[in-house]
Amino acid sequence: MKVKMWGVRGSIASPGPKTVRYGGNTTCIEVRSDDDSLIILDAGTGIFPLAQTLLARLPVTANIFITHTHWDHIQGLPFFVPLYIPGNKVRIHGAYDIVSMQGIQQVMDVQMQYSYFPIREAELKAGIEYETLTVGQPVSIGDATVTPVLMNHPVTDLGYRVESNGKAMFFTGDHEPWLNIYKPEDSEYADYQGMMDLRQAELQAAIGKVDLLVCDSAYTMAEYPPKIGWGHGTFDHAFAMAQQVGAKRLVCTHHEPTRSDDDLEKVFAEALSRHPGLPFEVMLAREGLEIEL
Amino acid sequence: MSQLTPELERKLMTAVERMPAFPKSVQSILEMTRNINCLPKDLVGVIEKDPVMTMKILRVINSAYYGLPSKIASVGQSVVYLGINTIKNLALSFAAVGILPRFSTTGFDIQRYLLHSLTVAAVARILCEKYARAELDPTDCYIAGLLHDFGKVVFAQFMSVEFMKALASAADFEKPLYLAEQEHIGADHAYVGALLAKRWQFADSLVECIRDHHKEDVEPTAMGDCLRMADIICRKHAFGDAGNPWREEELTRIPARFGDDFEAIVAKVGSLEKIVEDAQSFAQIGTERAA
Numbered sequence: 165m166k167v168k169m170w171g172v173r174g175s176i177a178s179p180g181p182k183t184v185r186y187g188g189n190t191t192c193i194e195v196r197s198d199d200d201s202l203i204i205l206d207a208g209t210g211i212f213p214l215a216q217t218l219l220a221r222l223p224v225t226a227n228i229f230i231t232h233t234h235w236d237h238i239q240g241l242p243f244f245v246p247l248y249i250p251g252n253k254v255r256i257h258g259a260y261d262i263v264s265m266q267g268i269q270q271v272m273d274v275q276m277q278y279s280y281f282p283i284r285e286a287e288l289k290a291g292i293e294y295e296t297l298t299v300g301q302p303v304s305i306g307d308a309t310v311t312p313v314l315m316n317h318p319v320t321d322l323g324y325r326v327e328s329n330g331k332a333m334f335f336t337g338d339h340e341p342w343l344n345i346y347k348p349e350d351s352e353y354a355d356y357q358g359m360m361d362l363r364q365a366e367l368q369a370a371i372g373k374v375d376l377l378v379c380d381s382a383y384t385m386a387e388y389p390p391k392i393g394w395g396h397g398t399f400d401h402a403f404a405m406a407q408q409v410g411a412k413r414l415v416c417t418h419h420e421p422t423r424s425d426d427d428l429e430k431v432f433a434e435a436l437s438r439h440p441g442l443p444f445e446v447m448l449a450r451e452g453l454e455i456e457l
Numbered sequence: 458m459s460q461l462t463p464e465l466e467r468k469l470m471t472a473v474e475r476m477p478a479f480p481k482s483v484q485s486i487l488e489m490t491r492n493i494n495c496l497p498k499d500l501v502g503v504i505e506k507d508p509v510m511t512m513k514i515l516r517v518i519n520s521a522y523y524g525l526p527s528k529i530a531s532v533g534q535s536v537v538y539l540g541i542n543t544i545k546n547l548a549l550s551f552a553a554v555g556i557l558p559r560f561s562t563t564g565f566d567i568q569r570y571l572l573h574s575l576t577v578a579a580v581a582r583i584l585c586e587k588y589a590r591a592e593l594d595p596t597d598c599y600i601a602g603l604l605h606d607f608g609k610v611v612f613a614q615f616m617s618v619e620f621m622k623a624l625a626s627a628a629d630f631e632k633p634l635y636l637a638e639q640e641h642i643g644a645d646h647a648y649v650g651a652l653l654a655k656r657w658q659f660a661d662s663l664v665e666c667i668r669d670h671h672k673e674d675v676e677p678t679a680m681g682d683c684l685r686m687a688d689i690i691c692r693k694h695a696f697g698d699a700g701n702p703w704r705e706e707e708l709t710r711i712p713a714r715f716g717d718d719f720e721a722i723v724a725k726v727g728s729l730e731k732i733v734e735d736a737q738s739f740a741q742i743g744t745e746r747a748a
């Protein structure tokens with residue numbers, strides 16, 4: 165299985181001289197299983213350069229898995245060129261939205277309205293299918309299986325475990341560790357804590373053993389307090405999660421859009437210096453990073 | 458009891474989809490959600506006092522898509538699974554459906570129903586803490602109390618003529634309300650409430666607790682006992698009777714686990730005043746007591 169990062173920036177695309185080394189595109193990860201099945205995790209702006217590479221070999225069969233429908237994870241979808249070419253097959257997977265009571269097909273409906281995009285969904289020429297996923301229920305893609313796991317974010321967010329011939333990776337999408345909404349002196353505190361601990365244990369069990377963990381690490385510890393509840397974690401949270409699930413390798417992603425390459429390396433080094441001897445390999449996500457499992 | 462006709466069952470299901478929430482919770486939720494710094498626990502506190510909101514939230518969250526390992530039984534637990542932002546937006550969408558009329562046409566006072574549900578819920582939670590802590594989560598008892606009479610709201614909104622007849626014969630002390638409902642509607646509120654809870658995939662223990670809460674000879678359960686005892690305490694003290702007037706003979710039906718000294722049980726629950734005050738301010742109801 166091969167994993168390639170096409171977009172590693174959080175929230176909004178941030179091109180420019182200061183982000184040239186790590187890249188300014190928003191979230192998109194290409195996963196190729198051993199039989200070369202194409203799995204794309206998220207459709208941020210990084211899916212556009214990925215799409216260019218696919219055009220050399222038509223027809224394309226692409227399986228897109230959307231972690232959640234915030235803009236930075238779907239914005240590249242209407243620019244996924246294979247959608248416009250007859251003969252291609254694109255299957256888009258994602259979560260059920262409990263508030264709008266709609267499945268993942270709304271990810272296109274919403275973006276391709278007349279005032280916002282010049283092409284109507286009906287004009288897309290590829291064979292497009294939508295699959296609204298059930299948490300915990302694996303989907304087979306060639307010789308790989310993709311299992312959706314419920315994460316913690318201000319909208320339903322699915323992390324994905326991708327497994328192929330004994331190798332496995334997990335991508336969190338956007339995720340923040342659970343936080344007790346009560347104060348220790350509140351009578352509900354202990355109950356809520358118990359439920360959070362249970363969730364954490366469920367999450368660890370669902371992620372399982374992985375060779376690679378790609379984890380939301382948007383903030384530093386110092387930046388985090390005013391951003392509690394925004395749905396993102398810190399480098400330290402990512403280290404802890406990798407340790408809990410016994411990951412062999414950790415890639416930290418969803419970089420803060422205002423962070424320059426130099427600053428990114430600086431804050432990463434600072435976080436690492438506080439955690440000497442981590443029992444796994446750890447690195448920053450950057451556009452073009454390829455990892456073979 | 459005879460089964461509901463498919464037509465009646467369908468009518469009840471759609472009825473509850475369209476059920477509006479309570480005025481106080483809608484008002485509070487609109488206010489709170491305008492403030493970006495609103496505390497999640499305050500929002501949960503408001504939502505869990507409104508049976509309609511609670512029922513609807515638990516229903517959608519227990520839907521198949523989330524494949525949750527166990528049934529979600531409380532608003533707090535829903536927040537752990539889907540996050541406060543999603544629960545907030547769900548509550549807002551339910552708030553937008555509208556507000557229950559203060560008095561529905563049947564003569565069934567919706568605010569007094571709410572007062573009854575809230576006090577029974579709070580007392581059931583305390584009873585569980587004091588008498589059955591090892592057997593189940595007190596929050597489950599709170600939810601059981603909040604929802605046990607939900608079938609009555611459905612009757613009041615959507616089968617008002619028949620329900621009015623049932624209320625009238627219960628008010629004349631002819632018979633308990635649930636028997637009058639069976640006679641005039643063909644099903645009682647316990648049966649209908651359980652039917653909805655089951656259809657909405659609530660935990661079996663809650664479904665059975667709602668279904669059996671007026672049955673004479675059922676196997677006692679911790680949740681059922683706490684609910685019955687809470688109902689007895691609240692109706693004896695006239696904290697809202699939801700259309701089912703108190704009868705002294707009910708004192709003989711105290712579940713065995715509590716012993717038979719009624720005053721001792723009440724003393725163990727502690728101050729009922731705070732519970733009633735809380736419930737009254739939420740139900741938006743004065744301090745006048747039921748006749």
Ligand SMILES: [Zn+2]
Nearest residue numbers: 174175236338
């Ligand atoms: Zn994001």
Ligand SMILES: [Zn+2]
Nearest residue numbers: 232234317338
């Ligand atoms: Zn997001």
